Amino acid sequence: MSSLVDDIMMPIYMRFSLFNFGMIEEDLYRSGQPNELNFPFLEKLGLKTVIWLAPEEPNQRFLDFIDDQDIHLYHLGVVSSMNAWDPITEEVVLEASELVLTPKNYPMIVMCNLGRHRTGTIVGCLRKLQRWNLTSIFEEYRRYAGPKVRVLNEQFIELFDTDLVRVPIDHPKWL
Template sequence: MQVAAELQHTHHHQDTPMCRQIQLTITDHTLSQTTAVAADGASDKLDGEDLFIPPLNFAMVDNGIFRSGFPEPANFSFLQTLGLRSIIYLCPEPYPEANMEFLKSNGIKLYHFGIEGHKEPFVNIPEDTIREALKVVLDVRNHPVIIHCKRGKHRTGCLVGCYRKLQKWCLSSVFDEYQRFAAAKARVSDQSLD
């Protein structure tokens, strides 16, 4: 379930904001429906494309660098607000046609690094693949860029962790950030950044 918020200003004399009305949007992906809940508790069904819904596990990593889970068509309006130049896709599967059309129509370049997702521990991500993906992240000509895998947890977390190491973060902070996104499924093998 995802929640998006939309702010609406209520103006008083001379265009000064008096209060803000917040509209929450709750998306239940299992039911394929979107419900808007206004501040007064009233709710309406809304078309998901008209809302700004971030992808699963969306977060800002640094100026011009974002991370998330796999973007669905309902997330495209939100992604347009970021003015993306590039997407780093870390899964081996081909990018879906709807996503390719979104990239094409918005002039976004896709960098596809097919890293297998492994459920068992002690399976390492290839260093050369991470190195090539880091080159894309570090090149500001690719910014704004979003890094994503399926859920925005392990593969994305490993790449972001390597980026953090280049930023001279201490390892405990790198691991803390990784675990915030990976939750209880943090893999010991993914936490070897030396």
């Protein structure tokens, strides 16, 4: 683990965090799609897994970075025929939850284009699984969504049935 002095002395280009980046739990992160300036920062995270939630593929430079770093990419079934404002499906949330609840996939990052709505919905459902209260879940969702909050996503999180999630015996410590 690097010290604060090491981080301060690090070249500025290595300190560029990603848009809507945040730590969900230890070794579990969220963000929007990175650009090349973010790659040194991502490299520092030592990622094993990327969960990609947007209907389109990540940009080619990011795909090359993932390949070079030997990171496993899961492009989950977000279909492009959906309206942009539709919440992601229960099936996608369950598939993402299964990946997130498998510690061997860590360190991991959950991403969509801007790290707002699809990523926020996944994180909101995970928080519900952690038994956070809805006020706290929605506050976190809104912090990342900014002025573009989608009530349908909040409704999806509120109505999401956590009993559908298969929690493995060797689940992460934070659950």
